[in-house]
Amino acid sequence: MMSLERIREEGIVAVLRTESVEKCLQIARELYEGGIRVIEVTFTVPDADKAIKALSEEIKDALIGAGTVLTAEQCKRAIEAGAKYIVSPHLSEEINEVCKEAGIPYVPGIMTPTEYVKAKNMGCEVVKIFPGDVLKPVFIKSMKGPFPEFKAIPTGGVSLENLEEWFKAGAFAVGAGSNLVKGNPKENARQFVERIREIKKGSR
Known part of the structure; x- marks a missing residue:
C-alpha cells in the first residue's frame, strides 16, 4: 500500500498527544516546517477526528493518520475525517475489518510472536511495537x-540517541512522540529527519 511505502521512505511517524485540537494543529505545523511528513493524531486528543480533517485539508503533501484507535467506531470516524492509515496499541479484528473495507493500512500494536502471527494472518503488513522502551531494539532483531519479513514501527522511548540502534536492528520506521514535541518541535523535527537521513545513507 502506498501509505506504508511512504512511512518507510520517511522513516519517522510523529505521534501527537495534545490537550486540544488547536495545540495539535500548532505542533503539527511546526513539525512539518522542520521536515516531518508523516503525522499520527492520537484519539487521546479531544475531537481527534476534527484535527485529522483539518490537517488533511491544510497540509496536502503530508500523510495524516490516526493513532490510539481503540474501537471500530473511532476507526470509522478517523477514516471519514481523512486518515490514510490507522494505528492501535493493541490487535483488533474489528478495527482490521473496517480498515480492510476502506482499503486503509492497519498497524496494530503487538508484543509477542503469537500476536505477530495473528496480525500477519489478518493481513497486516506492518505492526507497531509498543511499548518500544520495554521491548528494546533487540526484539526486532x-x-x-523466525520471521525474516517482520516489519515493525517501535513507539515509546524513541530518541535521537537510540535512532541508529532501532534502524540497525531492522525497524521499518520509528514512531516518536514526547521527544519530538517537547521544547522546540520544529528544531527537534529537523534533527530527527537529518539523523534518519544520515543513518539510512550509511546503511546503503
Missing part, C-alpha cells in the same frame, strides 16, 4: 530470525 530476534523476531527477524
Whole structure:
C-alpha cells in the first residue's frame, strides 16, 4: 500500500498527544516546517477526528493518520475525517475489518510472536511495537530470525540517541512522540529527519 511505502521512505511517524485540537494543529505545523511528513493524531486528543480533517485539508503533501484507535467506531470516524492509515496499541479484528473495507493500512500494536502471527494472518503488513522502551531494539532483531519479513514501527522511548540502534536492528520506521514535541518541535523535527537521513545513507 502506498501509505506504508511512504512511512518507510520517511522513516519517522510523529505521534501527537495534545490537550486540544488547536495545540495539535500548532505542533503539527511546526513539525512539518522542520521536515516531518508523516503525522499520527492520537484519539487521546479531544475531537481527534476534527484535527485529522483539518490537517488533511491544510497540509496536502503530508500523510495524516490516526493513532490510539481503540474501537471500530473511532476507526470509522478517523477514516471519514481523512486518515490514510490507522494505528492501535493493541490487535483488533474489528478495527482490521473496517480498515480492510476502506482499503486503509492497519498497524496494530503487538508484543509477542503469537500476536505477530495473528496480525500477519489478518493481513497486516506492518505492526507497531509498543511499548518500544520495554521491548528494546533487540526484539526486532530476534523476531527477524523466525520471521525474516517482520516489519515493525517501535513507539515509546524513541530518541535521537537510540535512532541508529532501532534502524540497525531492522525497524521499518520509528514512531516518536514526547521527544519530538517537547521544547522546540520544529528544531527537534529537523534533527530527527537529518539523523534518519544520515543513518539510512550509511546503511546503503
